[in-house]
Amino acid sequence: QVQLQESGPGLVKPSQTLSLTCTVSGGSISSGGYYWSWIRQHPGKGLEWIGYIYYSGSTYYNPSLKSRVTISVDTSKNQFSLKLSSVTAADTAVYYCARDRQGFGELLTWGQGTLVTVSS
């Protein structure tokens, strides 16, 4: 059974870069057929798709964040990562990693989420 777990700092200063890692267990990122996603949820609000990556390294980003986002994959560690640069308070949110079958919104598996607060 595939499980996902987010990790990273819970507090980031404004203008700095938010960095999170999602560790995949119970299955291999390299097995193919899945897109490894980042989704965030502002406090008390709805869901926002940030982007996803295929194990080959192909990435797709939300244009609203594209200039600040980098998603990468490390198949040797069975992890994928999110970097969001030049953060502001508006980036305060719970960040989820998720597994999307075929990249068409079949978000089969989710991490528990990690709250990242942007504050000085």
Added chain:
Amino acid sequence: DIVMTQTPLSSPVTLGQPASISCRSSQSLVHSDGNTYLSWLQQRPGQPPRLLIYKISNRFSGVPDRFSGSGAGTDFTLKISRVEAEDVGVYYCMQATQFPLTFGGGTKVEIK
């Protein structure tokens, strides 16, 4: 971006009674491959979202059959035939036909 609009915002329901949530997209969700990539997710309080339905009407593994999805084009519906206490939470529709993937604003299902 495709805008997903859900109604109602909140749905107070008596246990054992049905509930229905509507989701409308700003443009057709029919993909060039002929599929319609409309999913429904449930988020229980304090939990991450969970996939219920994909491609309009396909129940994900382990999802009770009291949940059903229907619709076509731009109008979609999630129905719960008999609401149980564990169904309390927020329900989201999501489209993956066109980038960026977008979600509806959510519908809160609560017990009267």
